[in-house]
Amino acid sequence: MQRVGVIGGGLMGAGIAEVSARAGHDVIVTEAGSASARAALGRLEKSLARAEAKGKLASAAVVLDRIRVTTDLDAVADRDVVIEAIVEDETAKAELFKRLDTVVTSPDAILASNTSSIPIMKLGVVTSRPQQVIGIHFFNPVPVLQLVELVPSLLTSPETTERARAWVEGPVGDGGLGKRTIDCQDRAGFVxxxxxxxxxxxxxxxxxxxxxxxxxxxxxxxxxxxxxxxxxxxxxxxxxxxxxxxxxxxxxxxxxxxxxxxxxxxxxxxxxxxxxxxxxxxxxxx
CATH class of the missing domain: 1.10.1040.10 (N-(1-d-carboxylethyl)-l-norvaline Dehydrogenase; domain 2)
Incomplete structure (x- = not known):
């Protein structure tokens, strides 16, 4: 999964975009408006510059070049995985997943949520492909903390879960993010x-x-x-x-x-x- 979409460029969304780009992926971040898009880009620039200054990154500019921030949700149509990282509100997330279901054209794309607590089933059932909807919950700050919770719903296919695991745990430079996962039941709050x-x-x-x-x-x-x-x-x-x-x-x-x-x-x-x-x-x- 080389093409990554992130919906929401706040602290969590920007962090997910950063670790994906640092792993070599082509990343698109979408925001609701131009002001929030500028803020997301500034957040990324500041974090990457800090990593470069500390010697943890060879070139912030090279990583930033892999990220595009836009207000156009249709830009994520060709993504292999799209991760929702908007406000922790069930209604807003469900509405977004309805839209992503029509926007994302790849038949194999994973639609993921970074929700901290909302049951994944409630997001999957509003789409026509609940078998491809899963929780991929990162922890803040994303570039620092290694843990990711994988949360399949009752309708998530085993293939989707294993593809998500392979992407998250795979070595950086070999298609993965280099993080560690734990498996969680689809219950509010997860583990x-x-x-x-x-x-x-x-x-x-x-x-x-x-x-x-x-x-x-x-x-x-x-x-x-x-x-x-x-x-x-x-x-x-x-x-x-x-x-x-x-x-x-x-x-x-x-x-x-x-x-x-x-x-x-x-x-x-x-x-x-x-x-x-x-x-x-x-x-x-x-």
């Missing part, structure tokens, strides 16, 4: 977020109740449990809106109280305090 989000929500509830400060909660997990980052700092990195969306998806599926977003998280999202992306969440970022 990592089904474990991680309740943990983060518990930390938010602890902070909300006044039990401890944000700094002490995070310091406790870093120094006492050898976590590389505390749960509230991690929530800021993920994005509080994304954290809330995943929690809501988990609660909708399992109806377990531990998955329900705490009131403080709801209010922070309402206020636009989304973490690092808005420079303010549980911490303030310069």
């Amino acid at each position: 990592v977020n089904a474990l991680l989000i309740p943990f983060i929500l518990s930390a938010i509830r602890m902070y909300e109740s006044g039990f401890a400060s944000a700094e002490d909660i995070d310091r406790g997990l870093v120094l006492g449990a050898a976590h590389p980052q505390g749960p509230l700092s991690l929530a800021d990195l993920i994005g509080l809106d994304t954290t809330k969306a995943i929690a809501e998806s988990l609660y909708e599926e399992f109806k377990e109280p531990l998955y329900a977003p705490p009131p403080l998280l709801q209010r922070m999202v309402d206020a636009g305090l989304l973490g690092r992306k808005t420079r303010r969440g549980f911490y303030t970022y310069e």
